[in-house]
Amino acid sequence: MPQETPDALEGTREGTAERSEPGAGPTQPALATLAVTAGRPAPGPDAPLNPQIVLTSTYHAGGPVGYGRHGNPTWSALESAVAALEHGSALAFASGMAAIAAVLETVPVGAVVLAPTHAYSGTRALLGELAGSGRIRLREVDVSDPDALAGAVPGVELVWLESPTNPMLTVVDLPRAIAHAHRAGARVAVDNTFATPMVQRPLELGADLVVHSATKYLSGHSDAVLGVTVAARPEQTERLAGIRALRGAVPGPVESWLVLRGLRTLHLRVAAASANAAELAGRLSGHPAVTRVRYPGLPGDPGHARAAAQMSGFGAIVAFEVSGGAAAADRVCAGTRLWVAATSLGGVESTLERRRRWAAESPEVPEGLIRLSVGVEDVEDLWADLDGALRATS
Numbered sequence: 001m002p003q004e005t006p007d008a009l010e011g012t013r014e015g016t017a018e019r020s021e022p023g024a025g026p027t028q029p030a031l032a033t034l035a036v037t038a039g040r041p042a043p044g045p046d047a048p049l050n051p052q053i054v055l056t057s058t059y060h061a062g063g064p065v066g067y068g069r070h071g072n073p074t075w076s077a078l079e080s081a082v083a084a085l086e087h088g089s090a091l092a093f094a095s096g097m098a099a100i101a102a103v104l105e106t107v108p109v110g111a112v113v114l115a116p117t118h119a120y121s122g123t124r125a126l127l128g129e130l131a132g133s134g135r136i137r138l139r140e141v142d143v144s145d146p147d148a149l150a151g152a153v154p155g156v157e158l159v160w161l162e163s164p165t166n167p168m169l170t171v172v173d174l175p176r177a178i179a180h181a182h183r184a185g186a187r188v189a190v191d192n193t194f195a196t197p198m199v200q201r202p203l204e205l206g207a208d209l210v211v212h213s214a215t216k217y218l219s220g221h222s223d224a225v226l227g228v229t230v231a232a233r234p235e236q237t238e239r240l241a242g243i244r245a246l247r248g249a250v251p252g253p254v255e256s257w258l259v260l261r262g263l264r265t266l267h268l269r270v271a272a273a274s275a276n277a278a279e280l281a282g283r284l285s286g287h288p289a290v291t292r293v294r295y296p297g298l299p300g301d302p303g304h305a306r307a308a309a310q311m312s313g314f315g316a317i318v319a320f321e322v323s324g325g326a327a328a329a330d331r332v333c334a335g336t337r338l339w340v341a342a343t344s345l346g347g348v349e350s351t352l353e354r355r356r357r358w359a360a361e362s363p364e365v366p367e368g369l370i371r372l373s374v375g376v377e378d379v380e381d382l383w384a385d386l387d388g389a390l391r392a393t394s
Ligand SMILES: *Cc1c(COP(=O)(O)O)cnc(C)c1O
Pocket: 095, 096, 097, 098, 120, 122, 123, 162, 166, 191, 193, 194, 212, 213, 214, 215, 216, 225, 226, 227
């Protein structure tokens, strides 16, 4: 079981050390360096190292911004840091859902959106609502099956992907899915919340748009709600900025600053949490109370080979099922002391949740599935607590 740990760590190190080829233009700093350096104010004597939290609704006339719904220097600092990490142009939004809604707003009225049969429940609920009102037409397919995706993509305007998926940890073959979509003339948006740019950069794999719930890993401390879009082409960002301004889905300057502060340690947090997740996934696989573990870092996971090919680590979300279904899973979630029973994910603290407790969750998700967001605590303390709760219920 502990054999997954070196892999996950190694992968993350490789990812953070990635550079452009020598001779292929100016050398790009590694992602770890960008996480620390991007989005800083210009240097100068007594210039602050950190961006200011600019609290203003209005600006003196004569500039390009003018009003607080159109722009803010603290948003810009965060946006330039996220843009550097994802290799595109970024925009900050009031929440992950506001970012997702803005991308869906770029779809013409009545056009077809192809979406996964299971994905983040909020995304699915919004797609369902837009389809119900006739705003879009929705086609759902198992996007982890490249043949099914290829068959469903003709006539589609936008393909929505999530990989690994929330909460089933299904891995989509992103290069193949994106190639099928582009051949059919469709744009591709990827929700990269689970992987983070430290282990997966969908724009490099050909995607047109990336979205994040920055509430999760980018912030990393469970203290802010915020979203981002990152676009391969600047004109897409201009369009999204127009949508953000008119719909008013703007982030708070304080939240923007908190997310940028969190981003400074993204590489460290993701590496430490992923190593913990790999270790716990291995131990859970051998636990008598556990019937199935879903984690792309496990060699036996159906998404392992794909994940190893397109990611430089496996992330820190693990899902598992317990024998005894919903009731047993609820008892496990109520029985931990260190693990916090809570929704949300991606913070330094470990949380767990039975996802089907939400009515909006996909019926494809097993009733007894528990999603772990593995944090950066000591792994033996995490294991002792989880193992204790599992033993007490079985
Ligand atoms: C949480 C989450 C969202 C929604 O983000 P909010 O910041 O809560 O609006 C979108 N996608 C995924 C994968 C998420 O986990």
